[in-house]
Structures are given as C-alpha cells and as structure tokens.
Amino acid sequence: MGEKWRLLDTDLNDAFYNMALDEAIAIARSKNLVPNTLRFFRWSPSAVSIGYFQSMEEEVDIKACDEMGIDYVRRRTGGGAVYHDRDGELTYSIIVNEDHRLISRDFQETYRTLCSGLVSGLRRLGVPAEFKPINDIVAQGKKISGNAQTRGMNVVHQHGTILRKVDPALMFKVLKVPSEKIRDKLIKSVEERVTSINAVLGREVSFQELKDALINGFEDSFEVEFTPGSITDFEENLAQRLKAEKYATREWNFRR
Amino acid sequence: MGRAEYKVKGGKLIKVQLTARNRKIEKIKITGDFFLHPEEVIEDIERALEGHMLDEHELSSLIEAVMRNKQAVSLGVTPNDFARCIMMAGEKNG
Numbered sequence: 591m592g593e594k595w596r597l598l599d600t601d602l603n604d605a606f607y608n609m610a611l612d613e614a615i616a617i618a619r620s621k622n623l624v625p626n627t628l629r630f631f632r633w634s635p636s637a638v639s640i641g642y643f644q645s646m647e648e649e650v651d652i653k654a655c656d657e658m659g660i661d662y663v664r665r666r667t668g669g670g671a672v673y674h675d676r677d678g679e680l681t682y683s684i685i686v687n688e689d690h691r692l693i694s695r696d697f698q699e700t701y702r703t704l705c706s707g708l709v710s711g712l713r714r715l716g717v718p719a720e721f722k723p724i725n726d727i728v729a730q731g732k733k734i735s736g737n738a739q740t741r742g743m744n745v746v747h748q749h750g751t752i753l754r755k756v757d758p759a760l761m762f763k764v765l766k767v768p769s770e771k772i773r774d775k776l777i778k779s780v781e782e783r784v785t786s787i788n789a790v791l792g793r794e795v796s797f798q799e800l801k802d803a804l805i806n807g808f809e810d811s812f813e814v815e816f817t818p819g820s821i822t823d824f825e826e827n828l829a830q831r832l833k834a835e836k837y838a839t840r841e842w843n844f845r846r
Numbered sequence: 847m848g849r850a851e852y853k854v855k856g857g858k859l860i861k862v863q864l865t866a867r868n869r870k871i872e873k874i875k876i877t878g879d880f881f882l883h884p885e886e887v888i889e890d891i892e893r894a895l896e897g898h899m900l901d902e903h904e905l906s907s908l909i910e911a912v913m914r915n916k917q918a919v920s921l922g923v924t925p926n927d928f929a930r931c932i933m934m935a936g937e938k939n940g
Contacts (some may be wrong), residue, residue, distance in 0.1 A: 642885045645877045648861070668921075670859075670879035697881065699922050724857070724881075724922050741883055800927055 597805065598629040599814035602676070603639035605661035610832035612749060613666055614825045615685045621742035623824055626686040628808055630801050633674040633681070637661035638764050641669040641738065646844050654763050664843045665749075666737035669725065672751050673761045678786070680800055680819040682708070683749040684718060692812060693746050697739060701725050704748050705737055711807025712752075715800070717790050726748075732785035754800060848939030854880075858922030862935040869900045869936070876928060881921035890916060891928070900936040905927035905929040 600611065608631055618624045637660060640649050649671040650662050672683060684704055687694065694700050705721045712719035712729070719735075722728045727735035737750030758780040767773045787795050805816055821829075836842050852860045858880035865873045874895050882888055894912045898905065906929035912918075913925065 641879050643877050643880060643888055645861070647873075648877065666885070668879070668881035668885065697883065697919065738881070740885065752934065846875065 592707075592815040593810075594625065594815060595812075595814045595816050596625045596627045596819040598627060598819060598821060599801065600629060600631045600821070602632050602634035604635065605633055605639065605663040605674070606838035607829060608633060608637075608681070609639070609663050609665060611821070611825065611829040612683050612685075612747060613832050613836075614828035615683070615821070616745045616747045617743065617828060618822060619685050619687065619823045620745045624822060625754040625819075626670070626690065626814075628805075629683040630804075631681050631683070632676060632679070633661075635659050635661055635843065636676040637663060638671060639663050639665050639672050639674060640671045641665060641667065642740075643668055643781050643846060644671060645846050647674045649766055651764055651766050658764070660764055661791065662843065663809070663837055665738065667740045667747070671765055672736060674751065674756065674776070675755075675760070675784055678753065678755040678757065680752045680754060680797060681749060682752065682804065685745060685747050685789035688741060688744045688746050690746075698723060700746065701737060701739060701748070704739070704746075705735075705750075706811040707808035708735055708737075708750070708752065708804060710811045712787070714803045714807055715787065715791065715795060717787055720812070721781045729785055731791050732783055734785050734787065734790070744815035746774070752800065753784065754795060754797065755788045756784055758784065775820065815846070847939065848935040850931050850934035850938060852925045852927060852934060854888055854923050857927070860927060860931040862928075862931045864932065864935045864939060866900060866936055866939045871895050871898050871900065871932075871936075874932070876931075878923070880923040882923075883919050883921075884916070887913065887916045887918040890897045895932070900933060902929045905932055 627720045638650050709719045719729050725737045726733050739748040741779050758777045847865050849863050860878040863875045891912050906926045909925035
C-alpha cells in the first residue's frame with residue numbers, strides 16, 4: 591500500500607473563506623490533526639488574490655471589482671496578483687509536513703518537486719507542460735500555471751492556479767494598468783505570454799476531467815495515494831474564524 | 847516622496863516607496879511579487895531601514911543582516927536588489 595494523502599474538493603467558495611481554509615488546514619496539519627492534503631477549489635464570486643507583499647491599491651482596480659462583484663483578497667503567500675475566474679480557473683493547495691521526503695530546505699527545488707505533480711497531470715491531458723523557475727508552469731512557451739509557497743509550524747503550504755480558459759481583457763479590467771494608453775498593449779502581451787488548457791488542446795476540458803488528470807499526475811509523481819475526505823470540524827471552525835478575523839478584514843487586505 | 851520599481855532579471859519585481867530627509871530614510875514601504883520567508887520579516891527589514899542613510903552597500907548589508915538574524919530566505923530577489931531599488935527611489939525623493 592502506498593502512502594495515503596487526503597483529497598479535498600471544496601469546489602466554489604468566496605475568496606476570504608478559500609484563503610482562510612488553506613491556513614486552517616495548514617494549522618490542523620501542524621497539530622497532526624489531519625494527514626497531508628491535496629485540495630482543489632474554485633472561487634465564487636470570481637476574485638483577485640494578491641501576494642503577501644503586494645499593495646492592494648497598486649495592483650487591483652478596486653472600483654472595477656466592486657462594480658463587477660469581484661472579491662479581492664491578500665494571500666498568505668508571496669508572488670503576484672492572480673485573477674481567479676469562477677468558470678475559467680482551478681486552484682489547488684498542497685499542505686504537507688516539512689519533514690516529508692518531497693520537501694527540500696531549498697524553496698526552488700521544492701517548487702520543482704511539488705509542481706511535478708501538476709506537470710505530470712497536465713501532460714496526461716496532452717498539454718506539453720514544463721516547469722519554469724521560479725514558480726511557473728508553461729506550455730508552448732506560455733504560462734499556464736502560477737504557484738506560491740509558504741512555510742511555518744513545520745508545514746509547507748503551496749497553492750497555485752491552473753488556467754482552464756483565459757480572458758486577458760477581463761484580467762486587465764480588474765488588475766490596475768499603469769495607464770489607459772497601454773491597456774491594449776498589455777492585453778496583447780498577456781495573450782502572447784499566457785495560455786490555457788482549452789486553448790492548447792483546442793477543446794473544452796471540464797473541471798472534472800482536469801481534476802482527475804491532476805490527481806493521477808500527483809499520485810504518480812509523489813508516489814502517494816489519495817483518499818477522498820472532508821474537512822474536520824476543527825478546520826471548518828478555524829476557517830470561519832480566520833475568514834472573519836483576518837481574510838475578510840480591511841486591515842489584512844490593505845495592510846501593504 | 848520617492849517611488850521606484852526594479853525588475854530583477856530572471857527574477858521578481860520590487861517596488862519601493864520612501865520619504866527621506868538629508869538622504870536619511872524616514873519612512874519606507876517595500877512591495878512586489880517576490881518571495882521572502884518568513885513573510886513577516888519584510889516588516890523587520892522596513893523597520894531596520896528607517897533612520898538609515900541612502901548608501902547602497904550599507905543598505906544591502908543591513909538587509910542581509912536582518913535576514914540572517916531572522917533566518918530568512920528570499921526567492922526571486924536578493925538583499926542587493928532591494929538596496930538598488932531603494933537607491934532608485936531615493937534619487938526620486940524630492
């Protein structure tokens with residue numbers, strides 16, 4: 591029997607709960623209350639997440655988001671701003687003990703190892719995916735996934751986005767552009783630099799098909815076996831508290 | 847107030863916003879899409895920088911010392927890159 595991990599599919603939730611649940615799982619893992627975990631989730635309403643070190647006002651067009659009913663949240667991980675489209679994007683999280691064989695002291699190496707599960711899963715779909723340091727996965731030279739990692743309490747937490755379909759024009763409605771004059775240029779440059787699973791394969795790939803491929807990819811490359819599970823009461827209660835006291839607050843989201 | 851952006855080649859973007867008087871940093875905010883672990887160390891770095899002269903080499907050493915002290919590691923940026931961006935923002939402070 592292979593090593594067992596928990597598989598969670600929490601599907602659609604709001605941005606604040608999504609980020610709170612990631613942290614709650616990491617805390618539960620650090621207390622040994624839950625096994626190593628792979629979680630899939632999506633965002634409803636669509637949302638923008640920004641990296642720990644980014645400025646909300648500088649990165650996000652707050653007014654446009656408010657008008658379109660799009661949430662915005664600061665992550666506990668570094669990295670850049672991401673638009674999480676409700677119907678275009680899948681997010682995953684890996685929460686694993688820091689002393690696990692997959693984890694190196696070196697962050698760059700750990701990105702490569704943890705991303706190898708995604709690369710393997712995407713290749714199963716026929717997407718010619720490759721890891722691109724520091725923290726991206728590319729296909730046909732264009733970015734298809736961005737990933738971010740943090741550590742604490744002896745736990746490694748990596749989450750990332752996988753683009754199933756992409757709309758650069760919408761992306762730049764919610765992200766700040768330095769000036770209106772270069773908006774079109776930026777949209778064009780994103781079209782040249784970013785791609786999606788549907789675009790690469792020239793067909794519509796469902797979320798289920800994508801998740802199934804990724805699960806197989808992770809199992810293969812991590813040499814683990816996933817057991818579908820659910821979140822514990824501890825995690826749910828803590829997530830609700832972290833949402834109310836941290837991720838949904840102005841202090842957290844606008845702190846930088 | 848001075849602002850600057852510095853994209854590290856093959857790395858990440860750093861943005862610095864600062865106020866300085868007589869080339870001494872009074873207030874500074876470092877943002878960007880880089881990685882620094884543990885994340886909270888960015889606030890220790892900012893605090894350490896306040897009151898310091900705009901000298902690239904010294905700022906770099908100072909940031910390195912704070913990071914060493916906190917056992918922090920960065921990815922996509924180095925203490926040197928932070929210092930360079932701070933100097934660029936310092937030049938625009940006026």
